[in-house]
Amino acid sequence: MKSSMKPRAIPLTLALAGSLALAACGASNERGIGSTGKSASGGSEQLSGTLDGAGSSAQQAAMTGWAAGYNVQQPAVTVDYDPVGSGGGRDQFVAGGVDFAGSDAALADEQLQGALQRCGNDGVFELPNYISAIAVVYNLPGVEDLQLSPDTIAEIFSGAITTWNDPAIAADNPGAQLPGTAITPVHRGDDSGTTTNFTDYLNKAAPSVWTNPAAGTWPLQGGEAANGTSGMIQAVGAGEGAIGYADESQAGDLGVAEVRVGSDFVAPSPEAAVAVVESSQVQPGRGPYDLALTINRTPDPADQYPIVLVSYHIGCVRYPDAATAELVGSFMGYVISAEGQEVAAQQAGSAPISDTLRQQAQPAVDAITGG
Amino acid sequence: MTATSAPAQPPTRRPVRSLGDRLFAGSATGAGILILLLLAGVAAFLVVQSVPAVTAPADSIPGGEGIVAYVWPLVFGTLLAAVIALLVATPLAIGIALFTTYYAPRRVAQPLGYLVDLLAAIPSVVYGFWGIAWLAPHLVPSYRWLDEHAGWLPFFAGPASATGRTMLTAGLVLAIMILPIISAISREVFSQVPSLHREAALALGATRWEMIRMAVLPYGRSGVIGGAMLGLGRALGETLAVALVLSVTSGLVTVNLISSSNPATIAANIALNFPEATGIGVNALIASGLALFVITFAVNLLARAVVNRRAEFSE
Numbered sequence: 001m002k003s004s005m006k007p008r009a010i011p012l013t014l015a016l017a018g019s020l021a022l023a024a025c026g027a028s029n030e031r032g033i034g035s036t037g038k039s040a041s042g043g044s045e046q047l048s049g050t051l052d053g054a055g056s057s058a059q060q061a062a063m064t065g066w067a068a069g070y071n072v073q074q075p076a077v078t079v080d081y082d083p084v085g086s087g088g089g090r091d092q093f094v095a096g097g098v099d100f101a102g103s104d105a106a107l108a109d110e111q112l113q114g115a116l117q118r119c120g121n122d123g124v125f126e127l128p129n130y131i132s133a134i135a136v137v138y139n140l141p142g143v144e145d146l147q148l149s150p151d152t153i154a155e156i157f158s159g160a161i162t163t164w165n166d167p168a169i170a171a172d173n174p175g176a177q178l179p180g181t182a183i184t185p186v187h188r189g190d191d192s193g194t195t196t197n198f199t200d201y202l203n204k205a206a207p208s209v210w211t212n213p214a215a216g217t218w219p220l221q222g223g224e225a226a227n228g229t230s231g232m233i234q235a236v237g238a239g240e241g242a243i244g245y246a247d248e249s250q251a252g253d254l255g256v257a258e259v260r261v262g263s264d265f266v267a268p269s270p271e272a273a274v275a276v277v278e279s280s281q282v283q284p285g286r287g288p289y290d291l292a293l294t295i296n297r298t299p300d301p302a303d304q305y306p307i308v309l310v311s312y313h314i315g316c317v318r319y320p321d322a323a324t325a326e327l328v329g330s331f332m333g334y335v336i337s338a339e340g341q342e343v344a345a346q347q348a349g350s351a352p353i354s355d356t357l358r359q360q361a362q363p364a365v366d367a368i369t370g371g
Numbered sequence: 372m373t374a375t376s377a378p379a380q381p382p383t384r385r386p387v388r389s390l391g392d393r394l395f396a397g398s399a400t401g402a403g404i405l406i407l408l409l410l411a412g413v414a415a416f417l418v419v420q421s422v423p424a425v426t427a428p429a430d431s432i433p434g435g436e437g438i439v440a441y442v443w444p445l446v447f448g449t450l451l452a453a454v455i456a457l458l459v460a461t462p463l464a465i466g467i468a469l470f471t472t473y474y475a476p477r478r479v480a481q482p483l484g485y486l487v488d489l490l491a492a493i494p495s496v497v498y499g500f501w502g503i504a505w506l507a508p509h510l511v512p513s514y515r516w517l518d519e520h521a522g523w524l525p526f527f528a529g530p531a532s533a534t535g536r537t538m539l540t541a542g543l544v545l546a547i548m549i550l551p552i553i554s555a556i557s558r559e560v561f562s563q564v565p566s567l568h569r570e571a572a573l574a575l576g577a578t579r580w581e582m583i584r585m586a587v588l589p590y591g592r593s594g595v596i597g598g599a600m601l602g603l604g605r606a607l608g609e610t611l612a613v614a615l616v617l618s619v620t621s622g623l624v625t626v627n628l629i630s631s632s633n634p635a636t637i638a639a640n641i642a643l644n645f646p647e648a649t650g651i652g653v654n655a656l657i658a659s660g661l662a663l664f665v666i667t668f669a670v671n672l673l674a675r676a677v678v679n680r681r682a683e684f685s686e
Contacts (some may be wrong), residue, residue: 057647101410184533184631191647217621224534224631225618229644235618236445238508239534 009279019112026271048076050109055081055089055102057312058193058247059130063102065347070334077327084248086193086311087216093314099328100315102130104193104216106283106292107178107314119316123287125364128357129335130311131277133248134198136257139236140164141179147172149260150205156243157185157202158210158220164241172260186235186244187218189225197295197309204297245307248273249349265301270351274303277358279304289317289364302371308351318369325370417661424654431651433644434622442659444624448538448634449663451626452613453606455542461548461599467550468557469583484558491551499615502544507535507616514539514629525626532631536618539628541636544612549602556598560591593677600674607638607667614639637663 060083067079084092093101094114106126107115115124134151138146143164148156152168153264155161161168165178173176188195193216200214212219226235229246236244236254247254249269258265268300280296297306313332319325332342341352353361430439467487471480511533517530564587574580613636620632621640635643637659645656 085649088647088649091649175627182530186534190643221623221631222620224532224536225620226536227614231615235534235536238503238536239511239532241533270386 013276020140029362032324047074047323047327047330049323049327050078050080051100051324052090052098053079053081053089053102053313054084054098055314056086056130056193057102058086058088058104058132058309059085059102059311061348062130062344065343066331066335066340067092069340069343070331073334074330077331079331085191087191090314097205099319099324100313100332101312102311104195104311105311106290112173112286114364115314115316118126120318122316122318122369123289123333124314125289125317125368126286126292126312126314127332127336127361127364128277128291128293128310129313129332129341129353129361130309130344130350131270131273131353132309132348133270133273133305134194134201134245134307134309135248135251136243136245136259136267136281136307137237137254138243139240139254139255140179141240143173143176143178143255145173145176145258147260147265149255150202151209153259154202154206154209156183157187159185159223160209164271168198172265181241184224184230184239184242186224186226186239186242187220188232189218189227191216193311194229194245194247198307200295201297201307206357244282247309247311247349252280259305259307261304261306262300266302268305268307270345272303273308273351274354274357275299275301276304276306276308277310279352282360287317289367291360291364315368317364317367318371320370322370325368329365329368334359334369336365385447392583414664417657419662420654421658421661422654423507424651424658425493427651427654432655433652435549437621438655438658440622440654442637442662444622444634444660445637446662446666447624449607449636449638449666451538451634452541452617452636453603455539456545456549456606456630457507457603459543459546459597460553460602461595464550464553464598464602465557465595467554468561469587471558472561473579473583473587484555486555487554489550490547491550491555494608495548496611496615498544498548499612502540502612502616503536506544507537507540510537510540510543511535517629526628527632528627531629532618534618536616537629537631538617540616541613541633542628545606545609545614548609548612549606552602552605553595553598556601557591557595560594560598561587564590593680600670600677604667604670604674607663609636610638610642614642619643633666674681 003215037164062082063081063083067081070077070079082098083100086105089098089101090103090107090111092098094111096118108226112124136148140146148169149172152161153174155168161183163181163182165179170176170178195215195218196214199210199212199219202210203212203214218225224235224239224242226232226244229250232244233245233250233252233254236242258267276296276299277293279299280293283290283292283294285340286292292312293310295306295308295310296304299306313335315328315332319328336353336358336360338352345352424432424438429435429439430437432441434441467483471484477484511531514531514535514537517527518531521527522529529628568586568590569582572586577585617633617635617639618631619635619640621635623632625632625634641656641660645653648656
């Protein structure tokens with residue numbers, strides 16, 4: 001396919017990372033749900049200006065792809081994204097420093113009040129635009145298909161289970177040959193959305209074992225700590241008997257545990273991650289375009305994987321400046337489009353949002369106005 | 372140097388101060404004053420930015436127990452890693468320096484000296500990668516052995532880390548990083564021992580080792596101490612290598628060197644936490660930076676004092 005293209009077309013192909021085939025069906029989706037032409041894929045008008053965002057470093061790789069892909073359609077628009085971290089992004093957005101924030105968690109109540117002050121009565125939008133499965137990764141030579149129930153995971157990470165041949169692990173893995181190696185649970189040493197979602201899962205799915213609420217910094221004292229996803233993968237890979245949690249796309253050669261869902265064990269996959277987000281409830285009473293989710297950590301169907309990271313884009317429904325509103329709306333339209341989601345999947349290994357989620361998000365994107 | 376070797380001719384009249392002379396003298400003085408101003412500016416910045424963290428309520432500081440409880444474990448971890456590095460590197464550096472100055476044939480000594488100096492040219496991030504990817508996993512069996520056989524010592528209380536990312540590993544990486552500094556200064560000092568001293572010792576029937584013990588080491592002692600202090604200064608401030616190697620538990624103070632739970636060092640803690648720090652958290656990090664500034668300043672002053680004292684003796 002590449003050989004038939006002119007040389008200068010190749011960078012474009014790389015930037016879109018092979019998503020051309022999906023672009024067509026993305027466009028048809030949008031027509032199907034009655035887009036008002038604000039989506040970038042429509043390409044009706046050429047915009048110019050600079051869009052400032054800040055926040056989640058988990059979104060950084062995806063944001064690079066989005067900015068590049070969006071630039072193909074709107075060459076005169078610059079998208080600046082500062083990966084200062086989710087907390088910093090939310091603070092900057094509330095303070096009015098950036099046009100939109102990327103955040104691994106929805107706005108907390110007091111931040112929501114601040115955001116409403118910034119945005120006015122029309123409120124804020126929060127769109128779950130970046131979904132990725134968090135894998136429980138382990139390094140245990142000779143054990144291929146590890147299965148773990150939520151209580152066992154919580155007991156391993158809280159230090160209650162110390163060896164791999166513990167009866168609780170054996171009960172989850174009937175027939176498996178488990179060595180007596182000591183378990184080294186590895187957690188993230190830095191403040192991380194991955195940790196927030198992992199501890200939220202433990203708290204919700206194993207409430208009797210894990211009593212700490214969800215937190216971005218690891219709540220327990222002691223234990224092996226690693227910095228960043230790459231540090232986590234390195235540490236688990238280096239230590240025999242180590243177990244940790246990391247973005248599913250980064251697991252590499254490490255073992256990936258199947259997690260108990262209902263009566264089955266489910267491996268992390270993009271499809272299962274999106275399925276669980278679809279089954280999650282939107283938090284009530286937060287405005288029509290605020291899709292802050294209470295993620296369902298205890299699903300029943302075996303096609304849903306509950307340890308997922310959902311990262312949001314947060315912005316105002318009404319911007320004082322019409323040009324900014326147009327830019328935000330156009331960019332968000334691109335991000336939620338099938339093409340944009342495919343670019344993120346290629347760049348960051350995230351799970352593309354489903355048509356159902358897109359249909360939920362599209363009204364919010366269409367509602368962004370200025371003036 | 373050139374001033375002392377020039378023939379001693381007292382000037383008969385005041386030298387003419389040309390414009391160029393005055394410009395040069397002025398800019399040199401200015402540069403010197405600029406350094407002082409910069410130093411004062413950095414110190415003032417650290418102090419001013421630390422004040423909010425010191426006056427803030429204790430529960431707003433990361434960790435929730437106030438600024439002292441936040442900074443103290445970091446200071447402890449910094450000193451612990453640096454002391455390990457010093458304990459390992461100093462004897463090794465003295466050995467290298469003695470070997471290159473008195474034992475090795477000249478043909479070997481010079482290349483060896485260059486090679487050790489080259490260690491200083493390796494970027495610290497490379498040491499960090501080497502430490503985490505090679506050294507740490509290879510040290511795990513030793514840690515297991517120490518845990519089993521020397522576990523009664525508080526340093527090796529264990530449980531031994533399965534990844535090797537421990538305080539001892541960090542200290543060993545730092546030791547290799549400061550080795551060239553200490554060995555280079557020691558080598559200089561040892562090679563300056565007056566040959567009269569050495570020949571006198573040999574003439575009295577001393578063996579080569581006795582000559583080194585009686586003539587070289589006493590003469591070079593303060594120089595070696597000064598070199599070690601400079602090495603200590605680098606070990607205290609080293610950031611990336613420690614940040615990569617060490618597995619950190621915040622707020623922990625322990626002398627257990629081989630477990631997964633270690634106190635962080637100040638520099639590494641700042642590097643890791645600054646990118647996502649906001650509000651008072653930034654001030655707390657800067658306050659820890661002030662502590663490091665004070666410590667390294669004190670160490671360097673001490674080193675200068677020791678080195679200068681030696682200079683007076685040897686004139």
